[in-house]
Amino acid sequence: MKRPLPTTTSQPFFDAAAAGRLSFPRCPGCGAWQSYPRPYCPVCLRDDLELVPVAGTGTVHAATVVHRAIVAAFTEQIPYVHALVDLDEGIRVVSMVIDCPPEVVRPGLPVVAVIDLPPDETDGPSSPLVLFRPRPPDE
Amino acid sequence: MRTPLAAVVGVAELPVAPTTELTHFELIAGAAREAMLDAGCLPGDIDGLLVATTMAGAQITLPAMVAEYLGVTPTYCDLVDLGGASAAGMVWRAAAAIAVGACTSVLCLLGETRGRWAPVRGPGWRGLPIIEFEGVYGRAGPTTGYALAADRHAARYGTTDEQRAAVVVAQRRNAAGNPLALHRDPLTVDDVLTSPLVCTPLRLLEIVRPASGASAFVVTTSDRAADAPQSGVWLLGFAERISHAGIAHMPDLLHTPVVDTARRAYAMAGVEPADIDVAELYDCYTITVILTLEDAGFCAKGQGGPFVATADFGPKGRPAINTNGGQLCMGQAGVAGGATHLIQAVRQLRGTAGPNQVPDCQLAFVNGNGGVFGEQCSLVLGNRPR
Numbered sequence: 001m002k003r004p005l006p007t008t009t010s011q012p013f014f015d016a017a018a019a020g021r022l023s024f025p026r027c028p029g030c031g032a033w034q035s036y037p038r039p040y041c042p043v044c045l046r047d048d049l050e051l052v053p054v055a056g057t058g059t060v061h062a063a064t065v066v067h068r069a070i071v072a073a074f075t076e077q078i079p080y081v082h083a084l085v086d087l088d089e090g091i092r093v094v095s096m097v098i099d100c101p102p103e104v105v106r107p108g109l110p111v112v113a114v115i116d117l118p119p120d121e122t123d124g125p126s127s128p129l130v131l132f133r134p135r136p137p138d139e
Numbered sequence: 140m141r142t143p144l145a146a147v148v149g150v151a152e153l154p155v156a157p158t159t160e161l162t163h164f165e166l167i168a169g170a171a172r173e174a175m176l177d178a179g180c181l182p183g184d185i186d187g188l189l190v191a192t193t194m195a196g197a198q199i200t201l202p203a204m205v206a207e208y209l210g211v212t213p214t215y216c217d218l219v220d221l222g223g224a225s226a227a228g229m230v231w232r233a234a235a236a237i238a239v240g241a242c243t244s245v246l247c248l249l250g251e252t253r254g255r256w257a258p259v260r261g262p263g264w265r266g267l268p269i270i271e272f273e274g275v276y277g278r279a280g281p282t283t284g285y286a287l288a289a290d291r292h293a294a295r296y297g298t299t300d301e302q303r304a305a306v307v308v309a310q311r312r313n314a315a316g317n318p319l320a321l322h323r324d325p326l327t328v329d330d331v332l333t334s335p336l337v338c339t340p341l342r343l344l345e346i347v348r349p350a351s352g353a354s355a356f357v358v359t360t361s362d363r364a365a366d367a368p369q370s371g372v373w374l375l376g377f378a379e380r381i382s383h384a385g386i387a388h389m390p391d392l393l394h395t396p397v398v399d400t401a402r403r404a405y406a407m408a409g410v411e412p413a414d415i416d417v418a419e420l421y422d423c424y425t426i427t428v429i430l431t432l433e434d435a436g437f438c439a440k441g442q443g444g445p446f447v448a449t450a451d452f453g454p455k456g457r458p459a460i461n462t463n464g465g466q467l468c469m470g471q472a473g474v475a476g477g478a479t480h481l482i483q484a485v486r487q488l489r490g491t492a493g494p495n496q497v498p499d500c501q502l503a504f505v506n507g508n509g510g511v512f513g514e515q516c517s518l519v520l521g522n523r524p525r
Contacts, residue, residue: 004271035387036272062294062392064286065339070279082277082338084287084387094273094387107294129275 002073003118003127010037011126016051018126022113023051024091033091056113057135058087063109065102081105085132099133110137143524145234146364146371149178149357150482154319155470158254159351163193164208166353167250171209174355179368180244185357187215187236187245191225191474194251194349195258205248215241222509223421224379225249226354226478227516231377233358243360250353251473269385279338281423282346284386284511286338289426291392293340295441300340302444303425304331307344307467309452310422314464316494321350321470345425345467352472354482361524372488375502376408376519383513393441397434397506400517404504405436408519412436415519416500417487418458419480421508422465431506432460435517454497458504462487462495477507481518488522 006014013036016023025034027041028050040047063083069075081097083105097105098114111132118127151173153166161169167190175181188211190202198204202216215236221228226249233245252258264270269278277283292298305328314323326344334344364371380396383389405411412435420431429443437458438446452460463469463483466476484503486492492500505518 002275004275005265007266007271010271036268062287062291064283064290064341065336066277066279066283067336067338068279070282070337071274071277074277074279077277080277082279082283082287084392092387094276094278094385096276107291131276 001077003129006127009039012051013037014126014128017115017130018117018128020115021053022056022115022130023053024089025049026052033089035091035093054087054089054091058085058111060084060097060105060107060109060111061086061092062107063097063105083132085111093130095130095132097132097134104134110135143361143373143375143521144231145237145358146361146373147230147356147485147520148359148364148367148369148371149174149180150485151177151355152319152479152482153353155321155350155352155472157321157350159252160254161252162256163250163252163258164205166252166351167205167248167355168209170250170353170355171246171248174246174357177369178357178359180357182210185211185244185246186213187233187242188213189217189219189229189232189245189247191229191249192218192220193258194473195260196263211246213242215245221507221514221516222474223423223477224507224509224514224516225474226481227505227507227518228379230358230374230481230518231379231516234374237358237360244363245358246355247358248353248355249473249475249478251351251475253349253351273385273387281511282338282341285424285426286341287386288392288430288512289340292426292429295393296444298429298444300332301328302448303345303429304328305448306422306425306428307331309447309450310461310464310467313452313462313495314468317463317468320464320468321348322468323464341424341426347423347466347471347476350470350472352470352475354475354478356478356482356485370489370522372485373521373524374518375521375525376404376406376410377517378403378407379516381514384510386511389512395430395434395512396515397431397517400515401435401504401506404517404519410502410519414502415458415504416502417462417484417497418460418504419484420461420465420506421477421480422461422467423471423508427508428461430512431508435504435506454495459497462492462497480505480507484520488520
């Protein structure tokens, strides 16, 4: 397993997720969402992007089950599901889909975000993972 | 058709090997010497130099160190870092440098060494969005991205495992007579379907094998090409597009930027897909070939699966496809893997492609692909200036 290293720009994103408020950057001017924090809006150049909470629900766009330890850090998790998830707000992210047999993760599967915190996190910078698990379609 | 932009006059491709005792510099120098001999020129005639990065990234001032090692003192020198699209990207960069008068003969070099001299990836790979927002979720190099595209293609168009397998089976047939290739034994669809799953739906035999090797080529002016010992191969059209790095940022998993680059390259050359005699297409995975055939206009969108299952990839095909077996058979010598398509197109247009020579081969389409479909460069090459 690996965890993100928050940067100056991305730290607020990870702090919000760790506090249970999954949020994504959105431009207050043009309304464009970003799938990760950037110093400015690539559409209109405003540099005051806001972190706006999202519902955390979405659907799988595509998925792959990784069967080989191509990256050593994930050896113990094999086989795991690496997927593209489309959040209901229109944001596409890469993640893992957990808590289900890998073969049920197909395009169109409804999922919900699960924030995975480092078990030993104390006062240091937050480095949560934003994972997903299946949900009933009406959840 | 418009005036050609420049010509490729010398090419060299070293045999691909799983590992080597040679350094990156030793490999690319070997290829450089052969390419200069093929072009009928000496280091003193080379006034442009383009060097590609290796899989670990490049050392600072790499082009100058390479220039010194080769004994050239160029007036134009640069690093090209477009992954698998680097070789195709070098061709038009060289032509552009020649067109503005910066130089007249550009030596282009790509190589990768594996084994005791394999380059080591440094700590500079931290803090990158592709690592922090994709890598931490089990991104397995580019393979997961191509697997996601294959999954989506199957879900949307019904593309089957058997159809994807047909790509590598057909290319193995073309590799049979290629002494430079790592893999040239015949394969069946069953062989592919029973090879181990790596990232579903992709199996081991659908994926290029990392290897060592090097390639080189010389791009020069139309005037100099007329005096070269081998017949020149002319750049008639090109287009490039960099659209994303991480797979989450690919605008559409089912349409690669080749939709744009092929259309513009054809328009510049004044040709259409039906005019192309041979298509040498970047083939890191089976799904790459299927999407590229669709997006370059050789079959309808979504029909890539049925197309590859029945198409003749051999010299009688319209177009013939990956006629030396491509990278899936050659092995992938880092970014030099993307040069095999260009060099095979040159052989075809010269009429020196051996048993897989396409009869009366006049027009070639070459596609370079880097990252996970995010770096695309398309070329149209011809066997005469037109």
